[in-house]
Amino acid sequence: MVSDPTPTLSALDPKIAALIDRMLAGDRLALARxxxxxxxxxxxxxxIMRAMHARAGHAYVVGIxxxxxxxxxxxVDRLTAAVRAENATVGIVAVDPSSPFTGGAxxxxxxxxQAHALDTGVFIRSMxxxxxxxxxxxxxxxxxxxxxxxxxxxxxxxxVGVGQTELDIMKLADTTVVVLVPESGDAIQTMKxxxxxxxxxxxxxxxxxxxxxxxxxxxxxxxxxxxASPASCTDVDWEIPVLTAEAQNNVGIAELLREIRxxxxxxxxxxxxxxxxxxxxxxxxxxxxxxxFRAKVQRDFRSGDLGTAADEVAEGRVDPxxxxxxxxxxxxxxxxxxxx
Amino acid sequence: MVSDPTPTLSALDPKIAALIDRMLAGDRLALARxxxxxxxxxxxxxxIMRAMHARAGHAYVVGIxxxxxxxxxxxVDRLTAAVRAENATVGIVAVDPSSPFTGGAxxxxxxxxQAHALDTGVFIRSMxxxxxxxxxxxxxxxxxxxxxxxxxxxxxxxxVGVGQTELDIMKLADTTVVVLVPESGDAIQTMKxxxxxxxxxxxxxxxxxxxxxxxxxxxxxxxxxxxASPASCTDVDWEIPVLTAEAQNNVGIAELLREIRxxxxxxxxxxxxxxxxxxxxxxxxxxxxxxxFRAKVQRDFRSGDLGTAADEVAEGRVDPxxxxxxxxxxxxxxxxxxxx
Numbered sequence: 001m002v003s004d005p006t007p008t009l010s011a012l013d014p015k016i017a018a019l020i021d022r023m024l025a026g027d028r029l030a031l032a033r034x035x036x037x038x039x040x041x042x043x044x045x046x047x048i049m050r051a052m053h054a055r056a057g058h059a060y061v062v063g064i065x066x067x068x069x070x071x072x073x074x075x076v077d078r079l080t081a082a083v084r085a086e087n088a089t090v091g092i093v094a095v096d097p098s099s100p101f102t103g104g105a106x107x108x109x110x111x112x113x114q115a116h117a118l119d120t121g122v123f124i125r126s127m128x129x130x131x132x133x134x135x136x137x138x139x140x141x142x143x144x145x146x147x148x149x150x151x152x153x154x155x156x157x158x159x160v161g162v163g164q165t166e167l168d169i170m171k172l173a174d175t176t177v178v179v180l181v182p183e184s185g186d187a188i189q190t191m192k193x194x195x196x197x198x199x200x201x202x203x204x205x206x207x208x209x210x211x212x213x214x215x216x217x218x219x220x221x222x223x224x225x226x227x228a229s230p231a232s233c234t235d236v237d238w239e240i241p242v243l244t245a246e247a248q249n250n251v252g253i254a255e256l257l258r259e260i261r262x263x264x265x266x267x268x269x270x271x272x273x274x275x276x277x278x279x280x281x282x283x284x285x286x287x288x289x290x291x292x293f294r295a296k297v298q299r300d301f302r303s304g305d306l307g308t309a310a311d312e313v314a315e316g317r318v319d320p321x322x323x324x325x326x327x328x329x330x331x332x333x334x335x336x337x338x339x340x
Numbered sequence: 341m342v343s344d345p346t347p348t349l350s351a352l353d354p355k356i357a358a359l360i361d362r363m364l365a366g367d368r369l370a371l372a373r374x375x376x377x378x379x380x381x382x383x384x385x386x387x388i389m390r391a392m393h394a395r396a397g398h399a400y401v402v403g404i405x406x407x408x409x410x411x412x413x414x415x416v417d418r419l420t421a422a423v424r425a426e427n428a429t430v431g432i433v434a435v436d437p438s439s440p441f442t443g444g445a446x447x448x449x450x451x452x453x454q455a456h457a458l459d460t461g462v463f464i465r466s467m468x469x470x471x472x473x474x475x476x477x478x479x480x481x482x483x484x485x486x487x488x489x490x491x492x493x494x495x496x497x498x499x500v501g502v503g504q505t506e507l508d509i510m511k512l513a514d515t516t517v518v519v520l521v522p523e524s525g526d527a528i529q530t531m532k533x534x535x536x537x538x539x540x541x542x543x544x545x546x547x548x549x550x551x552x553x554x555x556x557x558x559x560x561x562x563x564x565x566x567x568a569s570p571a572s573c574t575d576v577d578w579e580i581p582v583l584t585a586e587a588q589n590n591v592g593i594a595e596l597l598r599e600i601r602x603x604x605x606x607x608x609x610x611x612x613x614x615x616x617x618x619x620x621x622x623x624x625x626x627x628x629x630x631x632x633f634r635a636k637v638q639r640d641f642r643s644g645d646l647g648t649a650a651d652e653v654a655e656g657r658v659d660p661x662x663x664x665x666x667x668x669x670x671x672x673x674x675x676x677x678x679x680x
Contacts, residue, residue, distance in 0.1 A: 278654040
């Protein structure tokens with residue numbers, strides 16, 4: 001495909017075109033197969049995503065995150081039941097970025113979610129790293145679009161791991177729910193790590209355990225401090241609610257759904273939902289452009305003037321910072337990168 | 341700095357220049373302060389790294405990774421003592437990429453490493469995410485160079501977390517040691533997750549526990565399978581040894597050091613050490629170039645032709661894949677991105 005001057009504008013593989021047609025007509029198997037294409041980063045991804053473009057973005061996206069053992073899967077399971085009770089449909093993506101050492105988590109989620117296995121109003125997909133660890137938040141973003149284009153009213157994104165990838169994935173949500181438990185450790189640490197920036201709703205799960213009231217009090221204190229601060233990065237006047245729940249016993253789930261709805265209404269009233277989605281599309285565009293630039297760099301640095309520059313750095317004759325300055329100061333070299 | 345036409349070529353801040361001079365003269369406090377500059381991604385980083393260029397790359401870099409609780413810090417501690425017994429000097433970087441929920445791990449390492457606190461032949465630095473989660477493997481790469489330029493014979497890089505960032509960091513090592521324990525879970529999962537590609541030496545720590553012989557046997561079987569496969573990505577004929585250790589009791593450490601040396605000798609004999617370092621410098625160059633491109637994109641997409649393109653995507657009028665195709669097909673637009 002690399003030598004094709006207009007690779008992504010080339011004729012769509014008829015098999016993929018048929019899958020897209022079937023998927024848009026409501027075929028769940030076709031949906032699953034398109035998700036597999038996206039997960040495996042096949043050459044068909046640009047064509048698939050272009051076809052989804054007009055239909056994507058209708059679902060309301062809720063992210064659920066928190067440390068291992070907080071009961072996120074149970075919260076997702078109960079929240080799904082609550083949404084289904086109102087006849088809305090739900091697509092679920094369970095993402096495990098931390099697979100190298102914790103390969104078993106996703107399977108457990110699948111088993112727990114069997115309650116919804118026969119419900120055609122629910123679609124569940126687990127995503128792990130499958131050997132290649134890069135691009136997971138990218139792929140998750142595209143799976144969310146596929147689920148939206150398929151027509152689900154809600155998309156729930158659960159991240160099982162911890163770390164940068166998880167926080168990146170939470171940026172894809174309209175409302176982010178952070179689930180903690182009394183054992184989550186020093187809540188102050190949580191604040192520092194930027195989760196306060198990510199959270200729209202806190203849930204203290206397993207709230208019957210000792211330590212829950214203290215955690216709730218600490219979270220509320222910090223939420224209040226944060227809310228008063230002008231450094232808040234939210235674009236809507238919203239004080240993060242701190243809820244309690246015992247998801248296992250279905251306690252606190254109706255309240256959680258109510259707060260998610262209240263957050264959505266606040267976003268919409270402020271015009272912030274549209275603004276967030278605009279910012280997300282812009283970020284996605286920039287990421288795609290940078291990715292394509294990276295691919296071009298990796299290809300073009302094997303020969304020619306750019307190859308010579310890369311060789312000098314590789315041999316240690318020039319330091320990389322100086323070499324980059326030299327290239328970015330020469331539009332003619334940049335144009336070389338740009339040309340197909 | 342953004343409006344400066346040649347920002348990274350501007351005169352070096354005299355304070356930073358003095359720190360660099362003192363650091364290169366052997367001042368540990370100056371070293372620590374330069375590391376802080378790198379960790380905080382200040383504007384002085386390019387100048388600092390340019391100054392290190394000629395002196396970097398002399399240390400032999402060993403990565404130590406594995407799941408939480410495998411005893412990596414103890415292995416690092418004992419390995420340090422073994423290297424010091426031969427009068428070689430050691431710089432240690434302990435990296436915790438998973439801080440959002442596990443903020444406490446690094447402090448524990450610091451306490452454990454107090455045995456070397458008064459030894460001027462050892463320098464220990466913990467790195468965590470400090471709020472900003474991005475760029476950790478980047479910063480680690482630069483700290484390794486600083487330690488090498490300072491003159492340490494060995495640099496040990498311990499990663500405490502799990503995930504993509506950790507595997508990225510392991511690519512910075514000349515020899516990577518993966519520490520497992522009988523409780524590490526299904527070793528087959530480990531194989532699948534690409535750790536087999538990263539490992540140069542396996543250590544089954546806490547080898548007195550039940551399950552250790554089975555884990556050793558399983559690892560050896562998989563190493564053997566992998567070694568026979570032509571898909572091996574190593575550039576030297578090396579069958580990954582599977583060692584046992586009880587680091588707490590200093591058992592197996594001499595053998596580990598011997599295997600690290602044997603790996604180094606095998607790399608050197610094959611010309612592979614130089615090749616690995618060339619590849620690393622090339623990758624670093626590409627990463628820097630892409631990073632700078634990203635910064636330019638984020639700045640230039642606020643106005644002009646590129647701003648209009650980004651606005652169309654943000655409004656949802658054009659899908660991002662089509663917009664990227666359009667820009668990358670126009671060298672004149674790319675040149676706009678290139679210009680300062």
